[in-house]
Amino acid sequence: MDLYSGHINKLIEELAALPGIGSKSAQRLAFHLINMPQDKVNRLANVMMEAKANVRYCSECYTLTDREICPVCANVKRNHGMIMVVENTRDLAAYEKTGKYEGVYHVLHGAISPMLGIGPSDIKLKELIERLEGDVEEVIIATNSSLEGETTAMYISKLIKPTGVRVTRIASGVPVGGDLEYIDEVTLLRALEGRTEL
Ligand code: ZN
Numbered sequence: 001m002d003l004y005s006g007h008i009n010k011l012i013e014e015l016a017a018l019p020g021i022g023s024k025s026a027q028r029l030a031f032h033l034i035n036m037p038q039d040k041v042n043r044l045a046n047v048m049m050e051a052k053a054n055v056r057y058c059s060e061c062y063t064l065t066d067r068e069i070c071p072v073c074a075n076v077k078r079n080h081g082m083i084m085v086v087e088n089t090r091d092l093a094a095y096e097k098t099g100k101y102e103g104v105y106h107v108l109h110g111a112i113s114p115m116l117g118i119g120p121s122d123i124k125l126k127e128l129i130e131r132l133e134g135d136v137e138e139v140i141i142a143t144n145s146s147l148e149g150e151t152t153a154m155y156i157s158k159l160i161k162p163t164g165v166r167v168t169r170i171a172s173g174v175p176v177g178g179d180l181e182y183i184d185e186v187t188l189l190r191a192l193e194g195r196t197e198l
Helices: 006-016 023-035 038-054 089-098 125-131 147-163 185-193
Strands: 079-086 103-107 138-141 166-169
Touching: 006 023, 079 089, 079 125, 089 103, 089 185, 103 125, 103 138, 125 147, 138 147, 147 166
Parallel strands: 079 103, 079 138, 138 166
Antiparallel strands: none
16 A cells, blocks of 8 residues: 655665664654755765765774774773673673773674574674684673573684683673663673683
8 A cells, every 4th residue: 555655665664674663663763754854864864874884893803993993902901812702892882881891802793593594604703713813811702691692602612612712601690681782780790700611
């Protein structure tokens, strides 16, 4: 049923394809955009295109950054021998907000999920193993406590153990299935302090 113009339909369709946006929200956003002043719409479109064109992976930890090396990796005061493995840049930001973690990170950009057909080669795992050739004392696995996160943690620990590098897992003070980004700082720090050997 073609209730709206073709252009609005197309806009709703694109918005609805974004994560966390259902068809109702997509419709609301589409009409909001149409009613916005032209210069605001232009600004939003430009910001999106500029972000896409300029944001890249840090060449060390693979987080999203505007530079060749992200501010955390570029900081000589950080402990570069301690690598915390997280699923995405949002999880890195959650730990950075605590201001208490002194190591560096490795961002996988996903987790292993046989159900969704996401295998070890679909995330930045090979890149993590390559980093272990440097001076690394400990790898802290801080993937989510979802099925995918746990599967990924097990896989990584099996991969790293033979190298002799210490592998730990953050404590499961983090609720099952909980995304790191929604958890408060105290819980995050407790999970880090209570990490156990794998
Ligand atoms: Zn980095």
